[in-house]
Amino acid sequence: MLKEKKIQAYKTDKSKKLWSERERLVPKAPYPYTHLFIESAKGATVRDVDGNSYIDFSGGIGVLNVGHNHPKVVAAIREQLEKLIHICFHVMPYESYLKVCERLIAVAPGRFPKKAILFNSGAEAVENAVKAAKAFTKRQGVVSFDLGFHGRTYMALTLTGKDNPYRAGFGPFVPEVYRAPYPYSYRPPEGVSPEEVNRYCVGALERVLTIQTSPHKVAAIIVEALQGEGGFVVPTPGFLPAVRKICDKYGIVLILDEIQSGFGRTGKMFAVEHFGVVPDLMTVAKSLAAGMPLSGVVGRTDILDSVDVGGMGGTYGGNPLSCAAALAVFEIFEKENLVSRAGEVGKIIEDRFKEFKKRFDFVGEERGLGAMRAIELVKNRDTKEPISEEDAKGLLAACAARGLILLKAGLHNNVLRTLVPLTVTDAELEKGLDIMESVLEEYKVGG
Ligand SMILES: Cc1ncc(COP(=O)(O)O)c(C=O)c1O
Known part of the structure; x- marks a missing residue:
C-alpha cells in the first residue's frame, strides 16, 4: 500500500x-x-x-x-443549439439523424443491406439489439459471457457476467439468459492450459447451447470483441470466428458489443475487425458522440426491420445535439x-x-x-x-x-x-x- x-x-x-x-x-x-x-x-x-x-x-x-471539447464538436453543438434542441424523432424526423445512421452503416462491417437506429445510452442499445434479435428469430434465449459488461438496465445487467458490484441484490433477473466462459488466457479455468483455452471455451459454449438450453431456442449471442470492464481481456484469435460459425449453424443472431472497444480505440474502427468476423448487429455508444449521450444499433436490415412500428425508439434517442456531435466525430476521424x-x-x-x-x-x-x-x-x-x-x-x-x-x-x-x-x-x-x-x-x- x-x-x-x-x-x-x-x-x-x-x-x-x-x-x-x-x-x-x-x-x-x-x-x-x-x-x-x-x-x-x-x-x-x-x-x-x-x-x-x-x-x-x-x-x-x-x-x-x-478528445475533450474538440473545437469541431463544440462548434457543431453550438450551431445546432441555435436551431433546434428537441422535437423527438417520432414526432418530426430530422436529417442529421439519417446522416449519423448513414455514417454508421458505412463504417460497420458487413456488405449486406444494413440499417441503424439511435438511442441514448449503451445499455439502451444493448436492450434494443436483443429485442430485435428476439423479434427476428421468434426465440427467447440469449447467451453472454463471463466478465462481459453490457450495462445497468435489467436485460443489460442480466447479460453482464460479474455479480459484484453490478448485480448483487438486484435479482431476479430476466429469464432465458445463459452464460458461457470467455477465453481469458492469463487466467484459464483450473486444469486448462493457456493453449487449450480457445478449444475449452468453444466447447463450453456448445455445451451451454445444448445442455442448458437448446440452440434452436436461442435468439442471440452477445459478446465484446475485447472485454472492457472485464479487464481488457483480448480473446484468443480463434474464438470470435468460432462463435460466428456456431451462430451460422443454428441461425442465432451474433451481436457484437463495441460500446467501449469501438471508434478507433483498438487501431481499427471496431475491435471485431481484428478477428475477421462480421456481426449481424453491433451496439455502439461512448466515443460515437464525444460526450453527448448517443448510442445505436447497426446491422442487418432484415433483423432490424423485423420489429413492428413503435417497438423501438424513445423520447430522446438520437437527439439533434448528439447527432450534430456525432457527425463532427466522424469528420474528425477522417481528417485527423x-x-x-x-x-x-x-x-x-x-x-x-x-x-x-x-x-x-x-x-x-x-x-x-x-x-x-x-x-x-x-x-x-x-x-x-x-x-x-x-x-x-x-x-x-x-x-x-x-x-x-x-x-x-x-x-x-x-x-x-x-x-x-x-x-x-x-x-x-x-x-x-x-x-x-x-x-x-x-x-x-x-x-
Ligand atoms: C461494452 C459495454 N457495453 C455496454 C456498456 C453500458 O453503457 P452505458 O453506461 O452507456 O449504459 C458499457 C459501459 O461501460 C460497456 O463498456
Whole structure:
C-alpha cells in the first residue's frame, strides 16, 4: 500500500468541500474513481476546481476518443443549439439523424443491406439489439459471457457476467439468459492450459447451447470483441470466428458489443475487425458522440426491420445535439486519421508497459489491442494472486495526486487500463506514462 505522505499532495480544498456535499446529496452507488471535482477539459488534459491539471487516461470511460471539447464538436453543438434542441424523432424526423445512421452503416462491417437506429445510452442499445434479435428469430434465449459488461438496465445487467458490484441484490433477473466462459488466457479455468483455452471455451459454449438450453431456442449471442470492464481481456484469435460459425449453424443472431472497444480505440474502427468476423448487429455508444449521450444499433436490415412500428425508439434517442456531435466525430476521424493514430498511441503505451513488466515483478501481464491497453497486477507471478483492491485504489489515488487520471478494471479490480483520448500529444502521453511508472516504482519499494 502506498503511504499518503510520499504522495505529492495537490491543493484540493474546493473538491473536498464539494465531496462532502456529494455525500450529503447523492447516494453512494456511483463508483468514485476520484474525489476530484472537474471544472474544464481540453484534448487529453482536465482541470479540477482547485486549478490542478491532470492528463486524462480515462477519456471519460472511453467516451473521448476525439478528445475533450474538440473545437469541431463544440462548434457543431453550438450551431445546432441555435436551431433546434428537441422535437423527438417520432414526432418530426430530422436529417442529421439519417446522416449519423448513414455514417454508421458505412463504417460497420458487413456488405449486406444494413440499417441503424439511435438511442441514448449503451445499455439502451444493448436492450434494443436483443429485442430485435428476439423479434427476428421468434426465440427467447440469449447467451453472454463471463466478465462481459453490457450495462445497468435489467436485460443489460442480466447479460453482464460479474455479480459484484453490478448485480448483487438486484435479482431476479430476466429469464432465458445463459452464460458461457470467455477465453481469458492469463487466467484459464483450473486444469486448462493457456493453449487449450480457445478449444475449452468453444466447447463450453456448445455445451451451454445444448445442455442448458437448446440452440434452436436461442435468439442471440452477445459478446465484446475485447472485454472492457472485464479487464481488457483480448480473446484468443480463434474464438470470435468460432462463435460466428456456431451462430451460422443454428441461425442465432451474433451481436457484437463495441460500446467501449469501438471508434478507433483498438487501431481499427471496431475491435471485431481484428478477428475477421462480421456481426449481424453491433451496439455502439461512448466515443460515437464525444460526450453527448448517443448510442445505436447497426446491422442487418432484415433483423432490424423485423420489429413492428413503435417497438423501438424513445423520447430522446438520437437527439439533434448528439447527432450534430456525432457527425463532427466522424469528420474528425477522417481528417485527423484517428484510427491510425490509435495504432501509434497504442505502440507507445505497449512499449512502456512491456518495460514496466520487465522492471516490476508485480506486473503479471500487459495486454490489449491498439490504444486499449492494460497491465494486470499480481502479488506473485507464479500464483497470479491479484494485488488487493485497496492497493489498486491506492495506485490510482497516487496517480491522481501526481496529475494522472487512471482507471482500473477486471474481476479482481487489479487491472490498470488506458482509454486516453487518441488526440493526446506524445508529450502528454509520455508524461502520463512517467507518472504511472513513478507510482509503480514506489509501490515496488513498498511505498
Ligand atoms: C461494452 C459495454 N457495453 C455496454 C456498456 C453500458 O453503457 P452505458 O453506461 O452507456 O449504459 C458499457 C459501459 O461501460 C460497456 O463498456
